[in-house]
Amino acid sequence: MPELPEVETVRRGLEAAILGRRVRGVVTRAPALRWPIPRDLDRILPGREVVSLDRRGKYLLLGFEPGTLILHLGMSGNLVFRADRPPAGRHDHVDLVFDHGLARLNDPRRFGAVLWHERGAGPVEAHPLLAGLGVEPLAEGFDGAHLHRVSRGRRVSVKQFLLAGEAVVGVGNIYASESLHRAGIRPTRAAGAIGVARYERLAAAIRETLAEAIEMGGTTLRDFAGPDGVGGYFQLACRVYGREGLACGRCGGTIRRIVQQQRASYFCPDCQR
Ligand SMILES: [Zn+2]
Secondary structure, eight states, X not given: OOOHHHHHHHHHHHHHHHTTOBOOEEEESOXXXXXXXXXXXXXXXXXXXXXXXXXXXXXXXXXXXXXXXXXXXXXXXXXXXXTTOOOOOTTEEEEEEETTEEEEEEOTTOOOEEEEEEGGGOOGGGSHHHHTOOBOTTSTTOSHHHHHHHHTTOOSBHHXXXXXXXXXXXXXXXXXXXXXXXXXXXXXXXXXXXXXXXXXXXXXXXXXXHHHHHHTTOSOSSSOBOTTSOXXXXXXXXXXXXXXXXXXXXXXXXXXXXXXXXXXXXXXXXXXX
């Protein structure tokens, strides 16, 4: 599944390719996604310039003068800019056509979303899908004090607490395991029982892990390709994720795999407490 680093990789690639460019046409082939693709995009967008390209959590926000196109890549989606305009394949849902190529949304499992938010409806940050999202892990305001404050009284495991997205967005399963290992915190530890100093280490570890993954173009090797169609390589650099039975690079202990809320967690029992 595309996680925050993959979506950020897509965002950066699209920003380089289409920011400041004008949409010439919209081709919708298969409107069935999580919600139907709005039918009037081919009326609203042609002639409009892409004036901003932002990300909130795992949502991509393409800003135009009359409003914002909100995109989510779902479980398996990708948004690729292609200068060579290849013929459309089976799961290609929609193309934004530009003079120099096209941005194509491909989504085999159709959990993605394309929504239009009109400027007149208020700031896009207040959209129901975005309003409840936690703090951005790479933005100002995300630190150990924040994690400590919002975790008080919480009995859920720290792994679940991260995945829930209320405290911080975009720390998915792989990044949660990796960040907890770097911070030396066991994934089963109750969120409310962790002190502020350890949360400071965790916040730093989350930033580092995500920044490295973005640097490498995201994690998922098989399903995910960046905006130029090249897969991510962070998975090759994982310290615990997918490494059950192997030696911990920090202490030499043996990495274990457990299941929490139906998701695999990997940790080192010797240096994560
Ligand atoms: Zn270890």
